Amino acid sequence: MKYWFQVMKDLEGLKYPEQIAFLKEEHGFSQAYANALVMYSRGSKSSKRFDTxxxxxxxxxxxxxxxxxxxxxxxxxxxxxxxxxxxxxxxxxxxxxxxxxxxxxxxxxxxxxxxxxxxxxxxxxxxxxxxxxxxxxxxxxxxxxxxxxxxxxxxxxxxxxx
Missing domain, CATH: 3.90.1150.200 (Aspartate Aminotransferase, domain 1)
Structure with a gap:
């Protein structure tokens, strides 16, 4: 995860759609995974839906x-x-x-x-x-x-x- 947090730090100045596009196009992320990483890196904890x-x-x-x-x-x-x-x-x-x-x-x-x-x-x-x-x-x-x-x-x- 440390790697992905660094990637997101490097993308900090980009808008949400640009961050999502980068993760999907350059790293093969699905929309759901890209969204979870982007939202988490922006401080959101609301993307957590399941604990078990x-x-x-x-x-x-x-x-x-x-x-x-x-x-x-x-x-x-x-x-x-x-x-x-x-x-x-x-x-x-x-x-x-x-x-x-x-x-x-x-x-x-x-x-x-x-x-x-x-x-x-x-x-x-x-x-x-x-x-x-x-x-x-x-x-x-x-x-x-x-x-x-x-x-x-x-x-x-x-x-x-x-």
């Missing part, structure tokens, strides 16, 4: 709830010293205060995200059956969680943050 996983899942359909719970159960079982937190209004998994994995939802799918795009590049051959974006991997809302692949993604992400 239950709060995050409250308005999701049953398939997404089941899939997301399974995703984090698999990760937490393998990495019991890690911590499930809500950051940027999304469930994230941290190890030693480093974000390594997160989940976001869209209307018709779930996005899983190692916290380092290099992890996606390293595993690209294993991801051929999925839609791979710049920093996220799209899985169906009713995804039968591929535990082996999921743990490989998290392991690779961890290797890039240590």
């Amino acid at each position: 996983m239950d709060g995050f899942l409250k308005n999701e359909d049953d398939d997404k709830k089941k899939t997301i719970k399974k995703i984090f159960k698999v990760i937490q079982t393998k990495y019991p010293k890690g911590e499930l937190v809500i950051a940027w209004n999304k469930p994230m998994f941290k190890i030693s205060d480093k974000y390594v994995f997160g989940v976001a939802t869209a209307k018709n799918h779930i996005l899983i995200a190692p916290f380092n795009a290099d992890a996606i590049d390293a595993l690209r051959p294993k991801l051929k059956d999925y839609k791979v974006n710049k920093k996220t991997i799209e899985v169906p809302s009713d995804w039968k969680v591929d535990e082996k692949l999921l743990l490989a993604i998290v392991k690779e992400s961890i290797s890039h943050v240590k």
